[in-house]
Amino acid sequence: MTDPLQHIAKLLIVFGIIIAVIGGLLLLLRNSGIPFIGKLPGDIFIQRKNFTFYFPVATSILLSIILTLIFYFIGRK
DSSP: OOOHHHHHHHHHHHHHHHHHHHHHHHHHHTTTTOSSTTOOTTOEEEEOSSOEEEEOHHHHHHHHHHHHHHHHHHHOO
8 A cells, every 4th residue: 555645745746736837838828918817807906106916816716717627527537
């Protein structure tokens, strides 16, 4: 039998790599002209003289729903 802690460690490494790849793709795609990434109506954007705050609430929810569906259908057997 394998150690469950070793299995969890491998799983966390795989998820970390997946998240890093998705983050890199989003950085590459931000200037690509894709109209909806980061510009949905629910995204919070505040810009002042020396301060900018951006929190993509709606984009995060949309990506979460899409990824949930993808992993759901991949995980089904």
